[in-house]
Amino acid sequence: MKFSETVQSWDPDFLVCPQCDEFTLPYLFTRSKLLGLNPQLGREPVDINSIRKPLPYWVRGRVALDYNQFGYTFDDWGIAGLVERARFSFLPPGIAGRWTSNRVNDSRCCYELMRRGYVIPRNTGYYEYIRPMGEIIARDKGGMIISPKIGLVHENVAELDFESQYPQIIVKECISYETVTPHGVKRKRDALLPYITKRFLDRRLYFKGLRRSFPKDSLEWTWCEQRQSALKLILVTLYGTSGCCWNRFGNVLAFEEINKKSREAMVKTKDFVQQRGFEVIYADCDSIFVKKPGATREDYERLAREISDHIGLPIALDHHYKFLILLPLEADPSGVMEAQKRYFGILYDGEIIARGIEVRRHDTPKFIKDFQVKLIKTLFDCENAEEVQTTGYDRALQVVTEALEDLMKNRVPPEDLVVSKILRKPVSQYKSMFPHVSAAIQLIGRGRDVKPGETIDFVYTDADHHNPLCRVIAYDFIEGKVNPDREKYRDMVLDAAETILSTFGFTREIYGLPRADKRWWQELREEQRRETMLEAETEEWVQ
Numbered sequence: 249m250k251f252s253e254t255v256q257s258w259d260p261d262f263l264v265c266p267q268c269d270e271f272t273l274p275y276l277f278t279r280s281k282l283l284g285l286n287p288q289l290g291r292e293p294v295d296i297n298s299i300r301k302p303l304p305y306w307v308r309g310r311v312a313l314d315y316n317q318f319g320y321t322f323d324d325w326g327i328a329g330l331v332e333r334a335r336f337s338f339l340p341p342g343i344a345g346r347w348t349s350n351r352v353n354d355s356r357c358c359y360e361l362m363r364r365g366y367v368i369p370r371n372t373g374y375y376e377y378i379r380p381m382g383e384i385i386a387r388d389k390g391g392m393i394i395s396p397k398i399g400l401v402h403e404n405v406a407e408l409d410f411e412s413q414y415p416q417i418i419v420k421e422c423i424s425y426e427t428v429t430p431h432g433v434k435r436k437r438d439a440l441l442p443y444i445t446k447r448f449l450d451r452r453l454y455f456k457g458l459r460r461s462f463p464k465d466s467l468e469w470t471w472c473e474q475r476q477s478a479l480k481l482i483l484v485t486l487y488g489t490s491g492c493c494w495n496r497f498g499n500v501l502a503f504e505e506i507n508k509k510s511r512e513a514m515v516k517t518k519d520f521v522q523q524r525g526f527e528v529i530y531a532d533c534d535s536i537f538v539k540k541p542g543a544t545r546e547d548y549e550r551l552a553r554e555i556s557d558h559i560g561l562p563i564a565l566d567h568h569y570k571f572l573i574l575l576p577l578e579a580d581p582s583g584v585m586e587a588q589k590r591y592f593g594i595l596y597d598g599e600i601i602a603r604g605i606e607v608r609r610h611d612t613p614k615f616i617k618d619f620q621v622k623l624i625k626t627l628f629d630c631e632n633a634e635e636v637q638t639t640g641y642d643r644a645l646q647v648v649t650e651a652l653e654d655l656m657k658n659r660v661p662p663e664d665l666v667v668s669k670i671l672r673k674p675v676s677q678y679k680s681m682f683p684h685v686s687a688a689i690q691l692i693g694r695g696r697d698v699k700p701g702e703t704i705d706f707v708y709t710d711a712d713h714h715n716p717l718c719r720v721i722a723y724d725f726i727e728g729k730v731n732p733d734r735e736k737y738r739d740m741v742l743d744a745a746e747t748i749l750s751t752f753g754f755t756r757e758i759y760g761l762p763r764a765d766k767r768w769w770q771e772l773r774e775e776q777r778r779e780t781m782l783e784a785e786t787e788e789w790v791q
Contacts, residue, residue: 252287262341263289263312264322266701273312275697277302304342311342316701320481328471329478336448336482349485350494356444357497364438369496376500377430387504391533392514393588396574399751401633402529405539405593406548408555409566410513412480413534414487415449416561417509418442425490428501441502445486452479510534513559520558521551530574532588535566537574545596567601569593571628571636573751575605592748594628606744613740615664619651620744627748641752648745652759655737662730665737666705666723673700681716683708690722711736 255263265272273289277296280287286296291309299305303312313330315322325333334344337355344352358368410416417423424441427434452475459472489495491503510533518528521538530537540547548565555563572593590604600621606612607620627644630636654660669684675698678685687706688698698704705723711733713719721730742756755763 249285249287252289255289259291261310262327263307263310264315265312266315266699273302273306277306311340311345313342313345324474325478326470326474329474332451332475332478333482336479349481350489350492353482353485353489354496357440360440360444371496379430383430387501387508389504389511390507392511392531393533394514394518394528394531394536396530396537396587396591398574398576398587400573401636401751402537402539402572402574402593403570403633404541404543405529405537405569405572406543406551406565407567407569408517408536408538408548408552408563410534411562411564412449412452412483413510413513413561414506415445415483417506417513418487418490419446419449420560421505421509423490423502423505423509425497425499425502428499428505430501433505440497441486441490445483448479449483452476452483455479513561516559517555517563520555524551524554526551529572530591537572567593568596569601570596571630571633573748575747575750578604578747592624594624598625600624605747606740611667611669613665613667613737615651615655615660615737616740616744618664619647619741620748623647623745623748637752641749641754644749645754645758648741648749651741652738655741656734658732658734660732660737662707662723662726662732665707665732667708667720668703668705671698671700671702671704683711683720686717687720687722689717691724694725696724708733708736 276287281296288294289310290305290307294305294308296302296306313322330341330345333339333352334341337344337347337352338359339347339352339355347355361368419442422433422435422439422442424436424439427436427439455472455476459469459476462469462472487503487506490498490506491500492498514531514533514536517536518531521528521536526538526540526543528536528538538548538551545565545568548568552563552565570593573591575587575590575592577587578590587604592600592602592605592607594600600607602608602624605620607617607624623644626647627636627640629643630640667683669682671684671688675685675688675692681689683706684704687704688702691698691704706720707723707726707730708719709721709730709732711719719733742759742761746754746756757763
């Protein structure tokens with residue numbers, strides 16, 4: 249009842265809770281009825297004994313939202329981003345926040361067509377043109393990727409990024425569900441997809457530009473960021489579902505045509521920058537990494553303007569790296585197979601940019617993240633690429649040694665060793681006793697109500713213990729000192745170190761440990777073996 253009183257006194261417009269639809273509010277609703285309570289969470293008084301379900305009746309006058317939605321959190325969008333989704337879709341905020349982006353886009357398309365006097369089809373069936381297999385193979389491709397040049401320390405690198413490339417292509421080339429046929433694109437002045445895309449593309453670019461006029465820690469900057477992020481997701485989905493079978497208007501040829509124009513733009517961009525003496529070291533769909541000895545930031549910005557004029561699509565300097573290392577495929581022991589979106593570098597202002605490595609993963613312990621950031625900064629605290637490979641590397645080795653020493657001498661606080669993983673489904677549905685499942689079972693055993701979508705925090709205590717429930721300890725149960733599995737965390741440190749220093753030949757053999765074999769087929773077999781063992785262990789301990 250105190251919670252109800254708090255809601256009434258604060259009088260909020262929005263109630264945000266974890267898993268609002270499936271668990272939290274229904275649980276409060278059911279418990280209140282069982283206890284004979286009648287708390288009021290809405291602005292209109294209701295008798296909870298006379299309604300069958302809590303939403304929307306129990307919170308009438310307010311909007312109830314889930315904190316986690318489609319890989320985003322309420323903090324990512326905020327009220328500002330939610331308003332953009334509601335404005336775009338003509339939906340109430342509660343529905344706009346719950347519906348997937350595809351349904352939000354469908355709502356907008358239906359509105360535009362009804363406004364023009366069209367009847368909306370009821371079916372959402374998949375429609376496809378009959379075409380020769382050769383044509384399908386020729387057209388059904390994704391974006392253009394130029395393999396990264398790995399094994400080097402790249403110096404003075406510019407990352408040029410097309411601004412909203414796919415939406416720009418939709419508008420520029422008049423690509424829509426009704427305009428693309430096997431015979432080409434038939435331009436229409438009021439084509440549906442370009443009409444919708446242009447308005448909200450302009451709106452997103454407006455907020456991106458407005459954002460730059462505010463300090464990064466200001467509320468105004470945050471509101472602009474939330475709005476442009478929500479609009480970005482909408483625009484990405486307009487492209488991504490243009491040929492989807494779940495889109496009632498979907499036309500796979502439209503999707504293929506957008507990708508085709510994107511590939512053509514990247515090929516023209518590559519040829520253009522090479523003609524001007526720049527070296528292309530990597531490209532991925534809508535961004536290209538180039539370098540040229542002695543080039544300044546102004547040179548790269550001028551190059552971006554020239555590309556925009558030549559291609560007809562806006563492109564801008566996104567990042568200017570002092571040093572950049574493009575990494576090989578993680579599971580390739582030879583280190584010669586290139587990987588997409590796996591690199592790290594440091595900008596001239598000291599900011600670290602990383603993709604596809606430990607520091608970007610949500611389940612990486614704070615100690616490992618802090619260690620990897622320090623390792624990158626130490627490695628790149630140099631004047632040129634040659635110094636990185638000598639002095640920088642030697643200093644980085646000292647950082648690795650210090651981290652291992654702190655870990656093995658138990659100087660790392662337990663809170664810095666916490667691993668966080670999301671429970672994707674009810675515990676009873678897991679066939680294997682994964683570490684976060686074991687931690688969840690510990691929580692349930694102590695009376696905690698653990699639901700899917702909840703983040704489970706735990707610390708490894710004995711990763712190789714024969715009892716899966718003894719391999720980790722839920723962080724909530726740590727009282728005072730804990731004895732972490734130092735060997736397990738040592739391997740994490742060395743994995744993170746090998747990611748950063750493998751370009752220079754670093755392996756854990758330096759510390760007298762066997763090399764980690766990461767060949768993909770062996771990893772797959774090992775994963776299958778572990779899966780079988782975990783299932784057997786789970787059945788044994790359940791019995």
